[in-house]
Amino acid sequence: MSQPKSLSVLLLNLFSQKYPAIGESHGLSVVAGALRESFGDELAELYVMDMVAQGNESLDQAVRMIRENGVNVLVVGVPYGTYQILADHFAELQESISGRDALVVFGGALPTYLGSRILKEISREAFIIQGEAEAALPLLIKAWSCGGDTASIPNLLHLDPESGEEVWHPRRLVNLDDHGLPYRDHLPGIHQVGGQIFVETSRGCSWSSCTFCLRGLTDISGRSTEYRRRSPDLVLQDISTLLDLGISEVTFADEDFLGTSLDEVEEFVRALAPRLPGSMDFGASCTVHSVYSRRDDKETDQRRQELLQLLVKSGLKRVFLGVESCSPSQLKRYAKGHTREESLLAMRRLQELGVRVEVGVILLDPLCTLDEVEESLEFMSETGMVQVASGLSNELRLQNSSTYLRMVHRYQQENSVTLINGEMDADTLSFPYRFADSRVGELSRQVSKWSARVHPVYYPAKNLSRFGKAGVLRASEAGLALRAEIEEFRLQYAKATVAAIQELRRDGDPGPVLGRIIQPSLARLASQLQSALLSADESVRNHPVVLRALADSRNLPPEAP
Ligand code: SF4
Structure with missing residues (x-):
């Protein structure tokens, strides 16, 4: 190996005006934290630029930063909605590092699925990280800096410099306790404008069965067994750092905050909740069944209620429930696993505890009927659920690799019709379609x-x-x-x-x-x-x-x- 190169690293996360929220891109903080954990003081120059926090699509600021700081490792997070922004502006970024021996890496939702296309259309020299980056990125930067071999690094995709062939490395999931705490130095600016700040306690989904859901960013096989938790001690350390920065309201970034068996959830919540600082408020996303399940016997139901009470006492203020529909047949097609009555009882249980509830709804899907849409809306209107429904005109995204996409292909074959009527949109990983009805x-x-x-x-x-x-x-x-x-x-x-x-x-x-x-x-x-x-x-x-x-x-x- 050669003498390590000195490093000047920019982690940049792109923003799209199609998703105008103000807040932290938590994945960026996680990756920056992993770099700091891995390099320690060796990494004197680490710049974190979260365009989502700034609400800005322009990359002028990033170009300036690269030039002024001699950045030689450029890591670009490409979330939903930003493929075209990357395609349109990458030349400017590349120009700013030209003439320098530099490493360019793309990661996040879109590179995980569109790695080959990015290598073909945007940069042949870049490395793609598929899925989780905490383990892969520090190893890749170290290998590049010392001229080492990248062969054993997981989750990479790149072109072989000699043959030009794609080289796919095996995917591996990370242990959430192994890569340090998220980077937090850039948060005060985001907090000052009231941006949403995230904390992660788990990754993956313990249900993992919804037909429309694309699971490949944080999972490999997309199974419930890939659900992982972070130790309560690390979560509390992160929260304590946030409190020191004056941040007292956070959202748990987890897709399934109370996932897995009630025994495991109890163990986790009882280790975490009583130690949460009293001044901290938080919100979380939960499945309906983790709040209320018709299958619970009396004692289990009681335990579930007590856990929620404990969480509310410890600062739980907001819950997002993935209800998706109140039509029984549409729910079945989505494979949500819960009934509309369970959704209603889960919502009411939380509201009675003083929690503000928001429910996710996918109103239309390619195979739905007018009757289903009507019965879903009427049930929600009659029960007060509609007032807390997040998006009432949402149409199902027919996402690449999803079970629902296979269902539509099957429907097309069986009925000799064409519903999918165009190429996949790179910004959303979804196919355009017409409705069966x-x-x-x-x-x-x-x-x-x-x-x-x-x-x-x-x-x-x-x-x-x-x-x-x-x-x-x-x-x-x-x-x-x-x-x-x-x-x-x-x-x-x-x-x-x-x-x-x-x-x-x-x-x-x-x-x-x-x-x-x-x-x-x-x-x-x-x-x-x-x-x-x-x-x-x-x-x-x-x-x-x-x-x-x-x-x-x-x-x-x-x-x-
Ligand atoms: S939609 Fe939510 S509950 Fe369903 S599989 Fe995806 S993350 Fe899990």
């Missing part, structure tokens, strides 16, 4: 016209008011009024969609029906969003995401689309 297709077309107008107002309204005392819009009067307006908007949106379905059944035009209900409701939401944004702190008001949301909420066209 043409009337659902018409509903989708009509609703989509509105979605394009609703999205720039509703999405920031929801994301910026999502969390409480330290969120972008904090728990101000205007922020709370915005939350109430969002709930009313969801109710009206569901009402409009049901009315449109009934109009379609009469062979009528659903457009005017949707407009009559959505237009005034959207105008009220936009006006409330403006008030909330204008009442935010000055540092928040100048954030690009906030400025865009303000402009979009002021520029709503008066006529229907």
